[in-house]
Amino acid sequence: MKLLNIAWRNVFRHTRRTLITAAAISVGLSSMIFMNTMMNGADKMASRNIIDFETGHLEVFAKDYYREEGVFPLDTIIDNPISITGNIEGIPGIKGITPRAKFQASISNGVDELPVLGMGVDIEKDTEVFEVANSVVEGTYLQQEGDLVIGTNLAEDMDLGVGSFITIITKDRNGTYNAYDLTVSGIINTGHPLFDRNMAIIPIGQAQTLLAIGEGITEVCIRANDEDNLAPLKEKISEVIGNEYEVFTWKEMNAAIFEISGFKRAGQFMIGLVVVIIAAVGIINTMLMAVMERIPEIGTLKAMGFKNSGIVRMFIYEGGIIGAFGSALGCLVGLLISAYLVHVGLDFSSVFENMDIVYPMKFIIKGEIDYVNLIYVFVFGIVVSVLVSLWPVRKATKLEPVDALRHV
Amino acid sequence: MIKTIDLYKDYRIGKVLFPALRGIDMQIEDGEFTAIAGPSGSGKTTLLNIIGCLDVPTKGKVLIDGTDINELSAKGKAELRKTRIGFVFQTFNLIPVLTAYENVEIPLILLNLEPENKKEMIVTMLEEVGLGDFINRRPNEMSGGQQQRVAIARALVKEPSMVLADEPTANLDSTTAKEILALMQELNGKHKTTFIFSTHDQLVMEYSRRTVNLRDGRIVEDKTKTRGK
Numbered sequence: 001m002k003l004l005n006i007a008w009r010n011v012f013r014h015t016r017r018t019l020i021t022a023a024a025i026s027v028g029l030s031s032m033i034f035m036n037t038m039m040n041g042a043d044k045m046a047s048r049n050i051i052d053f054e055t056g057h058l059e060v061f062a063k064d065y066y067r068e069e070g071v072f073p074l075d076t077i078i079d080n081p082i083s084i085t086g087n088i089e090g091i092p093g094i095k096g097i098t099p100r101a102k103f104q105a106s107i108s109n110g111v112d113e114l115p116v117l118g119m120g121v122d123i124e125k126d127t128e129v130f131e132v133a134n135s136v137v138e139g140t141y142l143q144q145e146g147d148l149v150i151g152t153n154l155a156e157d158m159d160l161g162v163g164s165f166i167t168i169i170t171k172d173r174n175g176t177y178n179a180y181d182l183t184v185s186g187i188i189n190t191g192h193p194l195f196d197r198n199m200a201i202i203p204i205g206q207a208q209t210l211l212a213i214g215e216g217i218t219e220v221c222i223r224a225n226d227e228d229n230l231a232p233l234k235e236k237i238s239e240v241i242g243n244e245y246e247v248f249t250w251k252e253m254n255a256a257i258f259e260i261s262g263f264k265r266a267g268q269f270m271i272g273l274v275v276v277i278i279a280a281v282g283i284i285n286t287m288l289m290a291v292m293e294r295i296p297e298i299g300t301l302k303a304m305g306f307k308n309s310g311i312v313r314m315f316i317y318e319g320g321i322i323g324a325f326g327s328a329l330g331c332l333v334g335l336l337i338s339a340y341l342v343h344v345g346l347d348f349s350s351v352f353e354n355m356d357i358v359y360p361m362k363f364i365i366k367g368e369i370d371y372v373n374l375i376y377v378f379v380f381g382i383v384v385s386v387l388v389s390l391w392p393v394r395k396a397t398k399l400e401p402v403d404a405l406r407h408v
Numbered sequence: 409m410i411k412t413i414d415l416y417k418d419y420r421i422g423k424v425l426f427p428a429l430r431g432i433d434m435q436i437e438d439g440e441f442t443a444i445a446g447p448s449g450s451g452k453t454t455l456l457n458i459i460g461c462l463d464v465p466t467k468g469k470v471l472i473d474g475t476d477i478n479e480l481s482a483k484g485k486a487e488l489r490k491t492r493i494g495f496v497f498q499t500f501n502l503i504p505v506l507t508a509y510e511n512v513e514i515p516l517i518l519l520n521l522e523p524e525n526k527k528e529m530i531v532t533m534l535e536e537v538g539l540g541d542f543i544n545r546r547p548n549e550m551s552g553g554q555q556q557r558v559a560i561a562r563a564l565v566k567e568p569s570m571v572l573a574d575e576p577t578a579n580l581d582s583t584t585a586k587e588i589l590a591l592m593q594e595l596n597g598k599h600k601t602t603f604i605f606s607t608h609d610q611l612v613m614e615y616s617r618r619t620v621n622l623r624d625g626r627i628v629e630d631k632t633k634t635r636g637k
Binding site for chain 2: 002003006009010012013296297299300301302303304305306307310400401402405
């Protein structure tokens, strides 16, 4: 029989007290896991939306085009795309490559006018990089010049359906206003608010005419085979495109979003920490009671020659066992909640419906479980339990055996 | 051999100084079966605690086989208690979550013995105190007498040179008390372990070969029977 064994028995001396303490720990830890799952899910959804609709894995711009998010200048565009796309296509590890021409515009249904982001796409090639064509929920994707694809929310806002006529108005490269009449061929539902609310997608040829940019495009979008290892690909692309152009990964272009998500993570970690601190107070209380009610036993053990270190170890094992129970329970509950989040998700859409959203996702958040984090949380729970046990246990070590034995 | 030299112990309770021992000089030879008797407050428990390295004297010395225990560090005292001193308490002080076997095992945890030897020592010891059939009982499943037997087994299992028993029969009925005393006497004879008790129970004194009477922290009588009962 070892000290651990004695500690184990002692833990179950007061089963209810142990369970309540463990439950408090588990609430703290499961909320940490829950938050982590939500954040991972939100980040993953945001990442997927950015990659699958907005940027692909990498984008090439003319030098100085990419100044900041939401600005679409026409003075620094790729005037001669063939000269660089040809070079890029030869690089191994690229799955697809497509040009896009983005521009600020507004659309009018004859009654209302709304500002939108216009986007000219290569009807065939765009599908090699993006999922836009697969997100059509009504009508068809772009078939020919004169077609327009818009998102569900924009269609709703403008009261448009498949076959509706609209006018798109924009300033061309020379500062002249141009307008075209277009027919809505399809309505998309991407889950990316920018695409569902603000995007007017037209064939690239039409965009080029509208903007008077000749063969020009604003960006070349690239999908890689291995999305987790973009740095070497970026380097190769940057070698072949030369100094007049520059290439960015999707992460670089969305650094702000992940910065926000970093803050949120920190915030949520703090919330979790507060809950864990409350649980820790529970452990301290439980361990303090355990020490106090067992002072004569501590005296007996000391009389038998146990040193303080042995007694401390016994109580620390006890704290650790309670912590392990709480951690295991917390991880289990956290995992169950996470499983629900992964399969069903949480619907925040009613909360965020009328808000301007910078986060590129819809507010039905599906979770994503991080199993490494789960292990961290488990260990964290035990470590915290052991550390906070030290303080009450110190009381036991300060007792002289004779005083401990006399204690009633 | 245990020797106390001019042993004093004062307790301070609030502002009042309470002298518990006032100059105890005595010598206890190996293998003795000795009672420290006296009314409550006479200093019996204090004397036992000091001899057992659980408490320190205000003045004076305790020599155990020539070693001055005052000169030992806390660790040294723990070491001495671990190997050479067994304790039996008035309230038994068994660990309630452990079985009789496990309670007896506790002092052996510290001694790093071979598991096989350990098991044999524990079982033999429990059989010697008459609890061969109770090794898996927990304290709350045993009578007071049985619990005290476990405590005696626990004190003796590591084969200490002395067992200090503080009022070992005070919580027992007289029949059980007699059984316990007879048992301790038997074990004293068999193991040659020094037994020192504190008691105010006439019965215990009848069983002891030597009775040291304390009153107000001083030895008032020290008599040795030629033969124990």
